[in-house]
Amino acid sequence: MADVDFLSLFQGIATLVASPPKILIGRICLILFGFLLIYLGKKGVLEALLMIPMGLGMAAVNAGVLFFEHGRMGTLFLDPLVSEPAAVINVLQINWLQPVYTLMFSNGLIACLVFLGIGSLLDVGFVMQRPFRSMFIAICAELGTLVALPVGVWMGLPINEAAATATIGGADGPMVLFSALILAPKIFVPITVVGYLYLGLTYGGYPYLIKALVPAKIRGIAMPPEKVRAISATEKLVFAVVACVALCLLFPVAAPLFLSLFLGVIVRESGLTYFYELFSNQVLYGATFFLGLTLGVLCEANTILHPTVLILLVLGILALTFSAIGGLIGGYVLYFISGGKYNPVIGIAGVSCVPTTAKVAQKTVSAVNPESIILPHALGANISGVITSAIFAAVLVTLVRGIG
Template sequence: MIDIDPLQLFQGLATLAASEPKIFYGRIFLILLGFLLIYLGHKGVLEALLMVPMGLGMATVNAGVLFFEGNRMGTLFLEPLASTTDEVVNILQIDWLQPIYTLMFSNGLIACLVFLGIGSLLDVGYVMARPFTSMFLAICGELGTLITFPLGVLMGLPINEAAATSTIGGADGPMVLFTSLVLARDIFVPITVVGYLYLGLTYGGYPYLIKLLVPPKIRGLAMPMKKTHPITPGEKMVFAIVACVTLSLLFPVAAPLFLSVFIGVIVRESGLTYFYDLFSTQVLYGATFFLGLVLGVLCEANTILNPKVLILLIVGILALIFSAIGGLIGGYVLYFATGKKYNPVIGIAAVSCVPTTAKVAQKEASYCNPDAIILPHALGANICGVITSAIFAAVLVTVVRATGAS
């Protein structure tokens, strides 16, 4: 009779038993966290398209650890540490998600695909109708990035990692992924995971921040109706072309992102229906789904239990809180500058992630006054937030590279 050790037969349990206590409890925690993300995505508390695959990937990768040669522990999902071309070819043929990681994650392509889909959904007419107030609020909404960059350095992060983590304040997940790949490749996984988790959780908390900082009477302030010049698709295309080329000239490090988002805008306005449907549905949803799945699979306990992750958690949440406060401060500046005719709640929409925060602003205003229609103004600030998050990220990358830290 063959004598089989049950732990060798069920290697997931064997690797769990052989792990040091920190990894043991870390794997259990991440499996349970994965279940929680799936539940919250299913209930609509978090974005289901992102959180369900991320949660399942996170739970599965921490369950499916096995022994390799030399008693080394690993998974069959990703082994991205190949050093020769033969190893790379073998891995691309064997490991399940390695081709997606190698061909789409390691070069930032996944972020560009998500931006392409987002761009096809953006109506830049909201920005063109109110360019100055929209851009002012968007800049105010980057307060978290400005504050947490030096704060991260003071908390012990190297300058490149502090810069990458601070981009969470821009509240733009693909931007966080792209910047962390450029500046802090070694810890881009925890930075990106923290960024996406906090984006989902913090938006649930933003209504409470609005209630705390904006009194009900002001919160329900109705914006004066102003007749705006109708903006044609041709004018929007010209805006997209000029903005793309100008921003790429000024900040070439983010040129792939500028091209992606503005070519999406151009496709939307040019009447290319087939490509609009392709980019706004299959490309955006497909890229977002695999973004969540691969991020979840990258969440092995050894990676997430890096001591730096606690600092990333603190810096990330502070970045989003300060950015929201900055947007509301900008809203108050416009409130007083216009003789108390501007609703400061619009400022929360400057914290990017189209169109979530714009909807949050409208919802909170409607609670206090059903006749308060602020969504057009909020969408202008929201779309500008996408642009300014790319600009701030490009500036950070340029500054850090100038110091030789990346």
């Protein structure tokens, strides 16, 4: 029996041995990090729907590296850098996730599908009942975007890359993906990966930030009951139509996302049951699953160990932290204006990770005072945050493209 070369037989191990130390360590760390994401998703610390496929994809892509012609290393998952038409056609026949990436991910379609599903779940009545307070909180929660942009430029990023990374402060994954595709296509993969990795921190990390900045006595404030007018489905429909057209008129660069979001709202309020079931279930969950899986597969060591990734990591955490602080500052402003009747924890819900931050706000308050119900107020701020994050991103894209 002929001798069998162990490394030739097990190429995943062979490519590890043949990799430079930086790539070898990076692959091993990313495999372990993928395991961690799966564990945290299973335990409910992070969003399981996104993090479990993302973690498994991350681990698998860094394990499944093999040799191609001329000793080149690669995987059979996808190639985010292929651009020549003939090469695209060839890769579509080989890499199994390439069709998802090329036809849905790299053009922003998957972001629009997620927005469509999110829109079908949004009850804009919460915003219409408290429009000024909700929008004020949401605007305050964009502080991270405003802080991260100049800091990114100061750290050496071109203004387009700094602006794309700053949109992480809006805590809106599809918007980060969409903005990065337009502003920083060369590094949109690491920007999007960093953005989605950090969105998990809004669930796991924000409760600690709330406890650090809001004393327990204030966290437990039970807001007095208020009379709010019931908003009819027709009114919500009119609001969605007017808001969609107005925002598309003002910010056409983000028109696909505005249309997707408000189309979902309109389907919900029009009583189109079959479409509602389709968008809020199959479309939303299917798009989110493949978004997470594709993001995980994009975390191959050679791609993720980009020289600017450390800067992106710093900017991402800075943006999300200051957005939370900005939202809480807005909550404190309303607390003082109301004479201590407004619970400032609601401010964290202005960070537009729907409905995660609204649930975080209610859960944190309930831990101190189970009788305090702030969820309706938090959902109003949360939904407003989706709109303001899209507006801020559209403004950045428009201004930065003008500069370029």
